[in-house]
Amino acid sequence: MGLLLLGLSVALGKTKEDFLAFLATVSVGITGALVAFVATRPERATPILGGAFVVDNFALFFKALVLLSLALTVLASARYVGAAPYPGGEYYALLLFSGVGMLFMASGNNLISIYVALELMALSSYVLAGYFKAEPKSTEAALKYFILGAFSSGVLLYGLSLVYGAGGVMGLPELAKLLASASRSNLLMLGILLILAGLLFKIAAVPFHVWTPDVYEGSPTPVTAFFSVGPKVAAYAILARIFYVAFAKFHADWGFVVALVSAATMVLGNVAALLQSNVKRMLAYSSIANAGYALLGVLGFRTEWGLWGILIYLLAYTFMNFGAFTLIILLESKGYAGESVSDFNGLAKRSMPAAVVMLLFLLSLAGIPPTAGFIGKYYLFTAAMKAGYAWLAILAVVMSAVSLFYYFRIAAAMFFTEGSPAKLKSSYALSAVIAVCAVGTLVIGVVPQPFLEVLKSCVLGR
Amino acid sequence: MIGPIPLSHVLLASGALFAIGVAGALLRRNAIQIFLSIELMMNAANLALIGYGAALGTQQGQIIVFFVIAIAAAEASVGLAIFVAIFRHTETIDVNKINLLKW
Amino acid sequence: MERLIFDAAALVAIVFAGLMVAGRDPIKSVLALAVSFFALAVTYVLLLAPFIAALQIIVYAGAILVLFLFLIMLLNVGPERPDGVRRPVQTFLGSLSVVVFAGLLLGMLRASGARLPGQPEAVAADALPDPKALGRLLFSDYLLHFEAVSVLLLAALVGAFVLARRENAQ
Structure with a gap:
């Protein structure tokens, strides 16, 4: 279906540069149309291929989110990659490959398809991280991402094999039924913990977040923007599906571990971001902190708020985070600058709209009322509260307050300090992306009701 | 029990291999040897999968290992390409600046 | 009889894996890993997976390790000279986590005896599946x-x- 076409269009992705950006967006658009077409078909709910591939509302939401982040990345990198002395063709091809992987991850319903899809996404993102070969930072980012990524998928694989041993079957729904009756064997617990470890690496939660700042800083900015949105959201899809469907019974065991990880992620993410001068690293730590917030939803899955909270938060997160990174791309248009906070100062004078939009994204990241970030955080915190992790919800609120501080360091730089009066030239594609993200952040923030209703239907039916 | 071989033997062997793999990946400093240990970890998982598959009497275990081997081959090719890109840098610029093998 | 062969092959695999990790010279460790993969292939045959055993030898030992050797030769990576910079923290942490992990893993495998819920107790290993x-x-x-x-x-x-x-x- 959609993903096969995405793969096919990739094969043509070797020709001239700017035509490629157009071609890539067209292919993402066609895939989007196909996914929408599949969504309307009545008989789509039945899992096919022996339960390995299911297209339920939950999967459709994540497919839409993945396609959105893909389209935004392609648009954002149109000029950026064109300027760099590297062939654009393979860049878009790899981007679409990881897109295929993510689409597959969203609807993987048994352990093998999840693992295969995860690897497909991971492999193409290792190469994307190291795409600017001449830059030593980029290749070093690729190396670090590769080694830690391979290690974590080795751990994940071993966890899968232990769970397969305990359950005897690979499909998630069948596994849930089998495990419900099975006793709590140690091997099963170890298997679950190893799978959790592998997945926590992908969403850069604390014990496994080491790679994030270096890779985010090292790889080219549109790739960093993509990393912070695409793969992380897809990893959440798997985390939710595995732990909601298959391991629901053992909530007490992994619940405690996830609570600890979430608390540590929030604290470290925010505190570390305070000390950063490089904006990309600061946003990397802020995306780690956001992973911590989203973990609250995983904890609160007992109540129906939990999963609902995650879906809303991820939607909001995609818009605001991507928007912030696109701003950096805009600033970077004169080469590799735009990374330190000082590059932001005087932005208000240079181009008021850019400054206002950046302020909007910062507000949303910090979770201030009129923006989407607030809505997401609100639902997540209530989910955690309802699930009995009140102390975690309070910690989350405190940490959001702390995050206010470093977000406004950038805002202050923009409005109050003097900067170089160089006029900003923004390409057509870039301003389109920024506009989409800004509209998304605002609309979800101001009038969340329609989105909430749609997302309510996407919650995993149990 | 798979024929005369008790399942716990299989799992013990795969557990030992996995532990050695993790040790290698964490303690070694040479990027190539870290990657070798990761390959070893995946093999340990393969062994466990095949053992379980045989004990269950189905061929599902083998199918998974079939895919894992294909993925490991793809991973090896990408990983080694990254190593080439890195080594090309270290030859041209000062090594201890990006300190390739330690992070 | 097969149990003996299996245990021997498993032992060989483990010993050479240890050699691989401890080896200083990358070429020696790649070769040690190759031997370990061959021993694993033997265990696969005993575990009723002949196709996978052949695959293991051809793809893993044959293609991937040869690729490694090729790379080591290409980039003439010398044996790793201990550069004298002992980073006490990292090595301590690494070895500590490894020891804990290994103990946990082996303890569990030993304890659970790997009973499978409601699965056939003993599988007749007569015909090798094609x-x-x-x-x-x-x-x-x-x-x-x-x-x-x-x-x-x-x-x-x-x-x-x-x-x-x-x-x-x-």
């Missing part, structure tokens, strides 16, 4: 995974090509 059944299963239930892995191989191909290509004068 790969035909494997193929049929592969192209029925797991067709989509097969296609996904083919896309994955294509992605790896493109990725490796992009990264390792010599700088063409642009």
Whole structure:
């Protein structure tokens, strides 16, 4: 279906540069149309291929989110990659490959398809991280991402094999039924913990977040923007599906571990971001902190708020985070600058709209009322509260307050300090992306009701 | 029990291999040897999968290992390409600046 | 009788894996790993998986390790000279976590005895299953995974090509 076409269009992705950006967006658009077409078909709910591939509302939401982040990345990198002395063709091809992987991850319903899809996404993102070969930072980012990524998928694989041993079957729904009756064997617990470890690496939660700042800083900015949105959201899809469907019974065991990880992620993410001068690293730590917030939803899955909270938060997160990174791309248009906070100062004078939009994204990241970030955080915190992790919800609120501080360091730089009066030239594609993200952040923030209703239907039916 | 071989033997062997793999990946400093240990970890998982598959009497275990081997081959090719890109840098610029093998 | 062969092969695999990790010279460790993979292939045959054993030898020991050797030769990575910088914290942490992990893993495997819930107690290991059944299963239930892995191989191909290509004068 959609993903096969995405793969096919990739094969043509070797020709001239700017035509490629157009071609890539067209292919993402066609895939989007196909996914929408599949969504309307009545008989789509039945899992096919022996339960390995299911297209339920939950999967459709994540497919839409993945396609959105893909389209935004392609648009954002149109000029950026064109300027760099590297062939654009393979860049878009790899981007679409990881897109295929993510689409597959969203609807993987048994352990093998999840693992295969995860690897497909991971492999193409290792190469994307190291795409600017001449830059030593980029290749070093690729190396670090590769080694830690391979290690974590080795751990994940071993966890899968232990769970397969305990359950005897690979499909998630069948596994849930089998495990419900099975006793709590140690091997099963170890298997679950190893799978959790592998997945926590992908969403850069604390014990496994080491790679994030270096890779985010090292790889080219549109790739960093993509990393912070695409793969992380897809990893959440798997985390939710595995732990909601298959391991629901053992909530007490992994619940405690996830609570600890979430608390540590929030604290470290925010505190570390305070000390950063490089904006990309600061946003990397802020995306780690956001992973911590989203973990609250995983904890609160007992109540129906939990999963609902995650879906809303991820939607909001995609818009605001991507928007912030696109701003950096805009600033970077004169080469590799735009990374330190000082590059932001005087932005208000240079181009008021850019400054206002950046302020909007910062507000949303910090979770201030009129923006989407607030809505997401609100639902997540209530989910955690309802699930009995009140102390975690309070910690989350405190940490959001702390995050206010470093977000406004950038805002202050923009409005109050003097900067170089160089006029900003923004390409057509870039301003389109920024506009989409800004509209998304605002609309979800101001009038969340329609989105909430749609997302309510996407919650995993149990 | 798979024929005369008790399942716990299989799992013990795969557990030992996995532990050695993790040790290698964490303690070694040479990027190539870290990657070798990761390959070893995946093999340990393969062994466990095949053992379980045989004990269950189905061929599902083998199918998974079939895919894992294909993925490991793809991973090896990408990983080694990254190593080439890195080594090309270290030859041209000062090594201890990006300190390739330690992070 | 098979139990003996299995234990011997498993032991060989473990010993050579240890050699691989402890080895200073990358070439020696690659060769040690190759021997360990061969021993694993023997265990696969005993575990009723002849097709996978052949695959293991051809793909793993044959292709991947040869690729490693090729790379080590190409980049003439010398034996790792201990550069004298002992980082006490990292090595301590690393070894501590490894010891804990290994103990945990082995303890668990020993304790659980790996009883499977409601599975056949002993599987008769008489006839080695032929790969035909494997193929049929592969192209029925797991067709989509097969296609996904083919896309994955294509992605790896493109990725490796992009990264390792010599700088063409642009």
